[in-house]
Amino acid sequence: MFKDVRGLEFTASSQEAVDAFDATIDEFLASGRDAAALLKHVNEADPEMVMGQCVRGYFMRLPQQAHLIQGSNEAFATAKALSAKANPREKLHVAALESWVAGDLRKTAAIWEQILVDYPHDILALRIAHTIHFYMGDIDHMRDSMARVMPRWDEEVPGYGYVLGCRAFSLEENHQFSAAEPMGRRAVEINEDDVWAGHCVAHVLEGRGRRQDGIKWIDEHEEAWKQRGIFARHMWWHRALHYLELERFDDVLAAFDREYWPEPTEDNIDLTNASSMLMRLDMLGVDVDDRWESVGAICASRTKDRLRPFNDLHFVMALTHSGRMEAAREILASMRDFVGANDDKGQTVVEVYKRAGIPIAEAIIDHAEGNFARAVEIMSSARYRMVPLGGSWAQRDVWVRILIDAAIKDGQHAYARTLLAERTADCPSSGPSWNMYADALAACGEDEEAEAARARGSELLAA
Numbered sequence: 298m299f300k301d302v303r304g305l306e307f308t309a310s311s312q313e314a315v316d317a318f319d320a321t322i323d324e325f326l327a328s329g330r331d332a333a334a335l336l337k338h339v340n341e342a343d344p345e346m347v348m349g350q351c352v353r354g355y356f357m358r359l360p361q362q363a364h365l366i367q368g369s370n371e372a373f374a375t376a377k378a379l380s381a382k383a384n385p386r387e388k389l390h391v392a393a394l395e396s397w398v399a400g401d402l403r404k405t406a407a408i409w410e411q412i413l414v415d416y417p418h419d420i421l422a423l424r425i426a427h428t429i430h431f432y433m434g435d436i437d438h439m440r441d442s443m444a445r446v447m448p449r450w451d452e453e454v455p456g457y458g459y460v461l462g463c464r465a466f467s468l469e470e471n472h473q474f475s476a477a478e479p480m481g482r483r484a485v486e487i488n489e490d491d492v493w494a495g496h497c498v499a500h501v502l503e504g505r506g507r508r509q510d511g512i513k514w515i516d517e518h519e520e521a522w523k524q525r526g527i528f529a530r531h532m533w534w535h536r537a538l539h540y541l542e543l544e545r546f547d548d549v550l551a552a553f554d555r556e557y558w559p560e561p562t563e564d565n566i567d568l569t570n571a572s573s574m575l576m577r578l579d580m581l582g583v584d585v586d587d588r589w590e591s592v593g594a595i596c597a598s599r600t601k602d603r604l605r606p607f608n609d610l611h612f613v614m615a616l617t618h619s620g621r622m623e624a625a626r627e628i629l630a631s632m633r634d635f636v637g638a639n640d641d642k643g644q645t646v647v648e649v650y651k652r653a654g655i656p657i658a659e660a661i662i663d664h665a666e667g668n669f670a671r672a673v674e675i676m677s678s679a680r681y682r683m684v685p686l687g688g689s690w691a692q693r694d695v696w697v698r699i700l701i702d703a704a705i706k707d708g709q710h711a712y713a714r715t716l717l718a719e720r721t722a723d724c725p726s727s728g729p730s731w732n733m734y735a736d737a738l739a740a741c742g743e744d745e746e747a748e749a750a751r752a753r754g755s756e757l758l759a760a
């Protein structure tokens with residue numbers, strides 16, 4: 298029996314294979330570019346290593362790309378065939394992959410959590426459970442999952458910084474900003490490559506509206522994070538969100554061209570970054586020139602893949618705004634077909650399509666077509682069902698912005714005023730929100746209040 302760097306036992310033909318496995322997981326934890334290449338070394342060193350096959354299956358499902366799913370299914374079949382000789386922990390990983398293949402994400406996450414009860418140092422189970430809770434919007438589960446293992450971790454255990462970064466992010470998404478920030482900063486001190494921990498701090502600074510601190514945080518670590526994989530581009534997107542709130546629109550657009558959409562890519566994180574930012578710019582009346590085109594062109598090839606509603610909604614935004622209304626409608630029809638064909642089959646994502654994916658897609662299309670009243674009606678209730686779409690509060694905010702924009706454009710001034718009262722209460726440091734609030738107050742004839750809101754907006758933007 299061979300052991301990994303944290304002392305967990307592995308069924309493998311050699312220590313070399315387990316060491317290669319450790320290197321793969323390290324790269325995965327650091328959001329590195331080379332995790333797939335390193336995994337090849339594991340599979341070459343020991344093609345019959347159950348955990349090597351499980352990780353192959355996991356890695357090919359995480360990017361939510363249709364062309365990788367078959368490879369993941371094959372890895373599961375191999376892992377299952379090898380599982381008779383696996384130890385109990387490894388058998389649970391095979392069971393988790395089996396549930397994932399069947400589309401039951403809740404059961405999958407529950408199996409990883411079961412592993413963590415007895416093996417809290419199984420950093421793969423820990424990190425991948427964290428990721429899947431995030432994908433499902435299970436933010437309380439994400440928080441509790443990390444809290445349960447933390448007493449078993451300290452700085453002496455290899456990988457502690459990554460675990461601290463996950464704990465920090467789980468607190469941030471539950472709006473426990475004060476607790477999250479120092480943990481995220483400490484994790485980056487331990488290991489600057491930990492872009493996920495860095496991302497936690499970026500979210501705290503976004504949530505708190507600390508614009509200059511947010512830009513500085515990313516500037517300071519840019520050189521290290523440039524070396525990371527595609528997730529680094531999401532950090533440049535975060536920096537551009539700060540520019541947006543400071544109304545530095547030229548910087549948002551320059552960063553689009555150079556940093557977070559430097560070239561057309563198929564990666565969902567890039568597509569969501571690009572689509573989400575262009576949508577925000579559009580609604581603020583900023584001319585984005587022909588930037589929608591390259592994003593929409595990629596999304597046009599995704600009309601049939603129903604893997605994650607969160608991504609699909611970003612595709613719908615890109616399609617509606619790049620003149621591909623028909624393709625946007627195809628996605629909506631495909632969502633309905635998917636639900637019809639898979640209802641009651643235990644696929645977690647089906648419920649999410651029903652409750653949030655389909656209505657929000659309808660609202661995006663209505664908004665794009667100028668059916669603002671209908672967009673308002675749908676989004677007003679769907680906004681409270683969008684957390685299970687997954688992603689972060691900052692990412693899902695684009696759909697709340699659509700609701701506000703639709704209310705304004707439909708002339709529902711009183712409703713827009715209340716939505717903006719809510720927004721300025723939630724993030725009092727947002728200059729553009731105060732200015733929009735001022736406009737809505739003025740439209741309601743509340744001139745004195747409008748003037749005060751405008752003064753607040755100007756003060757924040759000048760700071």
Ligand SMILES: [Fe+2]
Nearest residue numbers: 496500531689
């Ligand atoms: Fe983020």
